[in-house]
Amino acid sequence: MSPNIEQVVNKTRLRLIPFMLMLYILAFLDRANIGFAKDSYQLATGLGDGAFALGAGIFFVAYAFLGVPANLLMRKFGARSWIGGTTLVWGLLSASMGYADTEWKFLLVRSLLGAAEAGFFPGMIYLTSQWFPQKSRAGIMGLFYMGAPLALTLGSPLSGALLEMHGFMGHPGWYWMFIIEGCLALAAGIATFCYLDNSPSEARFLSAEERELLSKTLEIEESTKSTSKISDAIRNWTVWHLAIIYMVIQISVYGLVFYLPSQVAALMGTNVGFTASLVTAIPWVAALFGTYYIPRYSDKTGERRNIAAMTLLLAGLGIGVSAFASPVAAIIALCFAAAGFIAVQPVFWTMPTGLLSGTALAAGIGFTNMFGAFGGFLAPNIKAQADIFFGNHLAGLLTLAVITVFGSVFIMMLPQKKAPKAVYSEA
Template identity: 60%
Template structure:
């Protein structure tokens, strides 16, 4: 009699897939957000205004938004290995190309193209997770995957700060080396994908035939038991709940990118210095805290099998903390930023369990892409909202408050969801 059980297969799958997904997410997040570290010197060197910087930081998300859903359907059609491998290679090349963006036009153009190539990655990872891991284990798995973002910022902060110190090496500015080296890492990862990733449990090279069948049967059983009655593509867009989720995710992403793109310069202002290696070390603190929160809070959600209140409360605390950071001293402000960063990332793995609990098939692939699209649109608006709020009121506090209010609205929208959403009840 076989000793194989589902838990052992899930553990084996975690060991195989999670480190891979985590590394790719670290690189993706680093390549889209590293302009935050280069902000001051890069703007001075190429003559980029604050408004153009905010526009470029946000433009990435415009094409990223509208291409998310079709990219996810391409992943389903062409297979995860080929699709993710090609797109990772492409965004690595473009990220490295930022080193040659020495004018406003080049900067804006490459940011748009980077959004095109990264559009399929994140929703693709969410969809991939829904195909490989049972729902009862998914929040913890997503929590491990989501650690990629704070990891990228925690370790990417000192890496980016150190690379900026290469200013003048071979007659190039520090930001040139930062973009080139961090883009090259993504190119290597794209090549690795073609040799490592399997498309589905049925084609998994690391599982035995019996293990493949056991996992595939479990995933098919969950698909059959979902409350959604149909798997048609348009069902996702006709479902009011998906629009509800989309707005919530938009509010979350507004908080994430309203914080990330300005955190290095904000920390430098708190410390009374310029963005350098020392400030990059302090900038890692919110992301180290986020690592802990993203590890433990989704596990708590899995343990109690409760999604709504855990997600909403976490997000609410994050919104309040960001607003508070504008009105306290240096040390309390850093603590508040740590709380905000933790909340924005720790709530997301729990959030993604909810839409995947009511959709299946093409509707799931398209629904994830659609929700992610709204998140990208709000991400586009986040740096612009923060910058304009500061310009209108004349104080950085206004920018922080505007982002915090949007986040709090998102938490309220979660609280009004049905209590059992995202569970097996």
């Protein structure tokens, strides 16, 4: 019996998404684990709050500018070599953070880590567009995006436990956290060379008929898009609009990610350790549910813009309420915030991938991701400077909340365009 496209998509999803998810968990953990080490790392190295904010954000400088060329290089050399090599390099650099015991070493390693990771995330988004039809893409990317909350759900207790290895073999706990989590990425990079296929036409896990059906389906979709050159992406004002929205989303994400462990510990009246890290994981568990259900609902209804806007608004309101609420209510508000700013992203990425094709798509994803990286750089600095300017430790959170709410308004300014409705198989 001839295969149908739903069966092939499900088979491809089962093959690719768990592996892509594992890589994203490691990538997000390696860029965000500095938030868990913040207090003990600053105490051991004498790093000030301003220098920490700069180092947390400087990751995104090289990351921003290298996203477009990295995606074009992946298109040229293939996903297996590019993603595998990228993962090996960032794992090595993440582990080397264990030796970054001065301010200049901290800033240098964070900069290099950003450059190494520049090709990974936009490459994953581009890879998704090359393997899955448009009508199922939000749900597929929702599964991939579960890597961020999973990294912080599983990574919170892991990082907290590793921090409590303080003194083992004469090294502080943050040393072991960086070394062990970096080595996990090194192992994943080696596995990528064995596991990943470059394209549907080379897929070893599909039969010849399945490869042909999936490739033909994707080719027909691509032929309906009019933008296929790099210049088409740069000249398209909708791409610029989307890029600005994505920057705002990332300001929301990283404004909270880098400070959530210390914020939760302050609410509990304790230091960042295993117990506080377990509570820190609660908002990311909520984000897992949001990231699974909201994109799937978007696929089933074909609605993108309104769902994205309401989801981001939910995040902004959650951040704002967490600044004033009691400890229990603040944790609940942070659950809504985390669910909102993580779940909005897979819905968001259906917009540029539905607009562009070919090299324009590779460049457009890199370009949009570049603006998002600027958001990651700005986020900790906006929070730190707002706290200083207003002389209140709540000012930074409230500033992030206002920016996030404005982001939902920017989404509503996009033209309304529905996608075909997806029908999910339980296979």
